[in-house]
Amino acid sequence: MRNSKLTSLEEAIRRSGLKNGGTISFHHHFRGGDKVVNMVVDCLAHMGFKDLHLAASSLSDVHEPLIEHIKNGVITRISTSGLRGALADAVSHGLMEQPVVFRSHGGRGSAIASGELKIDVAFLGASAADELGNACGVPRSENAKSICGSLGYALPDARYASHVIVLTDDLVPYPNLPAGIRGADVESVVVVESVGDSSKISAGAIRDSKNPRDILLAKQAAKVVINSGLFKDGFSIQTGTGGASLAVVKYIREEMVSRGIKASFALGGITAHMVKLHEEGLIGRLIDVQSFDKVAAQSIASDPSHVEVSAVEYASGQHTGSATHALDIVILSALEVDTSFNVNVLVGSDGIIRGAIGGHQDTAADSALSIIVCPLLRGRIPCVVPKVTTLITPGSSVDVVVTEYGVAVNPARPEIRERLVAAGIKVVEIDELAAKATAIIGTPDPLPFGDKVVGVVMNRDGSVLDKIYNI
C-alpha cells in the first residue's frame, strides 16, 4: 500500500537514528513468553550498538540472555518494574556498573509522560498490526499467532517515545481499528515469526493456589473486605498476583451474590476470576492495564465493557484522573511487611532481587483501603519482620495486613480496626506478629550485603525510596 511502514528490523533500527548511549523500550505483556526483547537486543548487538539504556515495563526469567549483552557492553543501563531469574541473580551479585532503576507501573508511566524517562526508540510487540502501525494485543485475523490482551504498559511508550517500531506476527489489512497503539505514533512496522508465546502469559508470579494456607488467608482477607465498611453496591476492587490475593475474589463473589452487591469496576491486571464475575453481572466494567491470562485476553478482544487502559491512565500519581484514584479496595501480596507497615515486594529475604514493584506502590497509595495478604513465614523465611530488606511501598499507604495468625490494622485507620473487631475478626498488633515469627525461627543473621549499589527504588513521585546493595 502507499505509505506503508513495513520494513525489516535492521532497516527500522537504521531509520530510527538510534545512537550508542540511547534509550530503548519494551513492554512485558507476554510476560514469560516474551520474544521481542531478546530478538531486538540480539539484532542491536549484531549491528554493533553499545552503551544502550534498556527501559522495559518489566523483565523476567526469559530475559537471561541479556546477561551476555550486559557483559559485552551492549546494554549498560536498565530501568524496569521488576527482575527475576538468572538476570536478577546476576544483577544482585553486581553484574552492572550502573544500578538498575526500579519504578512502579504508574511511576514509569508518569516518568515517560513528564520526559524524566526519555525513550529514543520503543520496540513494541503486537498480536495484530496494519501497515500504518495501528496495533493491538488481540487477534484480528484467522492467521493470528499470539494474543496478550491489553497493551496498557506499551501505550505511554507509543505516545511519548521519539521513534516507535511495532513488531507483529500477524500483519492485517488496514484499518486494524480500534487499536491501542495508533498508527499516527508509529514510524515502522516489522513482521516477525513470533512476538511471544501466549501460553506463558500466566506463568511467573501468577498462581491459582490449592495450598490450604493460601485458601485460609484468602478467606480471612475476604472477611476483611466484607466488613471494611467499603463493601457496598458500586464498590471497586483490584487484586495483585499472589496466590492468596487472587483467591480472595472467589470468596468475595459468594458474599456479593448473597447480599445482592455489585461492583462498578475491577482494575489493574485482569484475571479469569474477574472476567467470570463480570460475565455474571457482578462487576460492571473491567479496566485492564494487563491481561493476566488467556481468558482475560480473549475477553478484552470481544467485550466492549472490558477496556484497555494505559499505565498513565491506570496508576500515575501525577495525573489526577488515573483510575487508581477511583479505586476503593486493593488486595496485594508481599515478600515482607515490617512493623511500620512498610512492604517489600522486590528483594528476597536472601538479598537477591526476585520480584517486581508492579502497581503495588500506586494502588496502595491511591486506594481507599489497601490490604496486604501474606503468611507469617514461608518455610524459615519470615514475612512479618522488624524492618523490610528493601522499602517498596511506604507503610503510610498500607492499611491492613492479613496473616494466618491474625489481622493487623495500621494505627492510622482506627475506624477500620473498629469495624473488623466488631465483625469478630482476630485483630492483633503488627509487633505481635513479628515477635511470633521470631519466636518460631529465631533472629536471622544480617545479610552479607556489599557496598556497591545495584538497584535504586523510585517512589511513584520520582523521588528515591531505597537502594539495593550487591550480595
Place this chain on the structure above:
Amino acid sequence: MNKAIAGTLESGDIMVTIGPGEGLQVNLQSSVEAQFGRQIREVITRTLEDLGIKDAQVDAIDKGALDCTIRARVTAAAVRATGKDVWKD
C-alpha cells in the same frame, strides 16, 4: 554406626545423612545459609549431643526447615544409624 538418612528435599524440610566419623562433623547446605546457617548447625549439634552421640559425620541439605523439623530429622537419622531407639527408652 551405619549410614542412615531421614528427611526429604521438599521445601520446609531437611534431609539428614548420618554416618561414622571422628568428632561431630556437620556439613550443611542450606537455602537460608546467610541468615540461619549458624543456628541450624547449632540445632543439629545440640540434638546429637543430647542423644549422646559424640562421633558422627553429618551431611544435611536444608530447604528452610524449622528447628522442630531439624531436631526430628536428626533424631530419626541418628536412631536409624545407631539402631538405638531413643523414643522407646
